[in-house]
Amino acid sequence: MSEKILLIDGHSILNRAFYGLPDLTNSEGKHTGAVYGFLNILFRILEEEKPDYLTVAFDLHEPTFRHKMYEAYKGTRKPMPSELREQVPLIREVLTSMGVKTVSMAGYEADDLLGTLAFRSEKQGMDVTILSGDRDLLQLATDKIMIRLPKTSRGKTTIENFHAEQVLEKYQVTPPQIIELKALMGDSADNIPGIPGVGEKTATKLIVQYGSIENAHEHLEEVKPNKAKESLREHYDLAVLSKTLATINTDSPLEFAYEEARLQDLYTPEAYELCKRLEFKNLLSRFDAASVSQQTMTDDFFTCEDLSGAEALFQKAAAKPYVGVELLCDREDVYGVGIALEEEEVYHIPAQGLMTGDYLCGKLKELADTTVLCCMDVKSVLKHVKLTETSHVFDTGIGVYLLNPLKSSYTFDDVAKEYLDGKLLPTREDLLGKDSIQKAWEKSSEGLGTYACYVAYTALASRGPIEKALHETEMWKVYTEIELPLVFTLNSMEEWGIRVKGEELKSYGEKLSVRIQELEKMIWEQAGEEFNINSPKQLGVILFEKMGIPGGKKTKTGYSTAADILEKLAPEHEIIKNILEYRQLAKLKSTYADGLSAVIEPDRRIHSTFNQTITATGRISSTEPNLQNIPVRMELGRLIRKVFVPEDGFVFLDADYSQIELRVLAHMSGDEKLIQAYREAQDIHRLTASQVFHVPFDEVTPLQRRNAKAVNFGIVYGISSFGLSQDLSITRKEAAAYIEKYFETYPKIKGFLDELVATGKEKGYVSTMLGRRRPVPELKSSNFMQRSFGERVAMNSPIQGSAADIIKIAMNRVYERMKQEGLESRLVLQVHDELLIETKKEEIETVSKILEEEMKGAAHLSVELEIDMHEGENWYEAK
Structure with a gap:
């Protein structure tokens, strides 16, 4: 062979x-x-x-x-x-x-x-x-x-x-005749000019007939069509050049x-380290971790297995200004702790014998009174260690998030590589595989202690460089005054959770099922046959082939039945209206009615996780489950809020900022017209419509106000004329005219947005009012679509990020005030610009005052921050 x-x-x-x-x-x-x-x-x-x-x-x-x-x-x-x-x-x-x-x-x-x-x-x-x-x-x-x-x-x-x-x-x-083809038809990708007016079809015909450009040129008078004949006559020298270039x-x-x-084993230690540095995590699994010589520090790692040793260790730690800590835990149990006293002295204490989880957590709480605990994720430690806002902590994960908010995760090995001079550490997967902490503990995994030591080491060693970088980027205040206090606020929200009426949720799901079945039958009747409504392929065939509905877009896999396509067709076709409703209700049923039922805990409450290191703009996100995405557009979706209720003796107080991002835009742009309108408490959307459409304020129609509202909010998000035309179902030209008139009405806004883009291009990032940075690498892309996206990000991030900062400040202040005043009321939910307080009935007046003062006073803008506040026996009523 x-x-x-x-x-x-x-x-x-x-x-x-x-x-x-x-x-x-x-x-x-x-x-x-x-x-x-x-x-x-x-x-x-x-x-x-x-x-x-x-x-x-x-x-x-x-x-x-x-x-x-x-x-x-x-x-x-x-x-x-x-x-x-x-x-x-x-x-x-x-x-x-x-x-x-x-x-x-x-x-x-x-x-x-x-x-x-x-x-x-x-x-x-x-x-x-x-x-x-x-x-x-x-x-x-x-x-x-x-x-x-x-x-x-x-x-x-x-x-x-x-x-x-x-x-x-x-x-x-034949293969050699590919050269002849290129000589005639050219190839712009390879900078082969070819001759004018001859495409692939004609070139193929000529080479099949004559074999080469030279032979075709010798039989020039026989060449057809005439256009090819004349081109070959006039540009034969170009064909010869093209042939040379193509050969x-x-x-x-x-x-x-x-x-x-000769092919050898590609998966070398050098390649492994380089792939790690380039962050090709999906490729690392190809390497045999056992054969890869990783940069290890295990000579500096020690295990402490007796109580007297642990006591001495914590006593020694209390004399240090900083220690690195990794609590090995899940939501239920503590399995040990990693403690780094120095970069060359790191310990693992397993939770065993007299060194129980409670013992270890108690010792960490005491330690935080005198020494700064440097952790990769302080909030995960708070689940077991009852630290307070006066405890000394440094959150490495939040620090690196602020310095680079574009990453999706912040693992200890990534942090080491970036902030410890490119130090390459083994990953969690290298040490534990895919095991959970609990599973690794049950297996008595040697890697578990090593893992705890590496994380504790990284948290301690990287604190200095991260703190220095936060000062250099002028984000130390954002870290200390917004993000670090927020850890405690969010932890309190997660611990309290929000009460859910399980029976009502079940009943809600049953009502959805009845309506879904009704819609299914109606759709089948309208289609004239039964089919799988959830199959885009079957649905496309029914709508655009069998029923002959115009407007279908065919792709390689069949007709597209995406929501944007169906929504345009819905007004004229009852079946499509029903399909859209069916889809919405099916999502409500699976995601909320069924999904929420599965996560109600024994205390009858749902305990979501609030993430502060996910979004690039600084917004908080909610997962497991996502309570920030409860539907609000359709009434049946809003009704799900009725199942969220306060404890007996409590009510919900819901306060949300009124047009916070537009108010931030007014302040940051300094546009006098927009500022004056807010100061006079005018209807901003009506005023914008009046100015843009040149009609008296009192004669603005509902449609004009709706269009103006779309422009107002669209400008905040850097909307294009194409995007606005899609939103308002108008032509792109009309949308461009709306935007142009808007900028004429509020002239300083255009200058402000242009300046943001220019700053982003020059510095590589844009900033919020309080100094939070958002890198915008897309602005330097050679790809037009990427650059356009970058421009929208540069315009939007400072506004949306400033609003997010203000809301976080308000959350922290409301949480702290309620604690200081010894109230039993508690903050349970944040949905972007909305705060939900489970309020003891006797404390309604006090909590209302706190919300009013702290939310309005969270920032001092050139226009006042306003809030809407409502009370209710469930979230639906309060909203």
């Missing part, structure tokens, strides 16, 4: 991965998406081909013979986008770390080297596979040389395979030793 060599066109595959897959950046801000995509394609091809040899060819940046010819004809080639260019040395570094042979050569392009190696290898009796996104390489296909061309669409990659036979079958010409040199003087290209 012949040996096989796999040859890869480095730039071509990197380029394809760059344009075919979403861009990624790591925590260092490096673009890595193309490298990640390249590696995924490489691993797939290796699994399929199982080659004996592997080589990747790259272009050099210096001009080649073909470059010079092209530039002499048409000027310089289009430059590579900077986000892609910076990934070329990166992929070469990764391949080198894997022991993969790479080649490049001055004066020659990568496809010349591929052609040379392919023909040499074929002569040596090898099977050859070339992987490239460049169809020019089809000219190299033979019975022994296969060209594989990947195509990436919507994140999925498929690959076409070509030996000589398949080239002839698909293109009607791959298969005899370049490349020095190459096959043994250097």
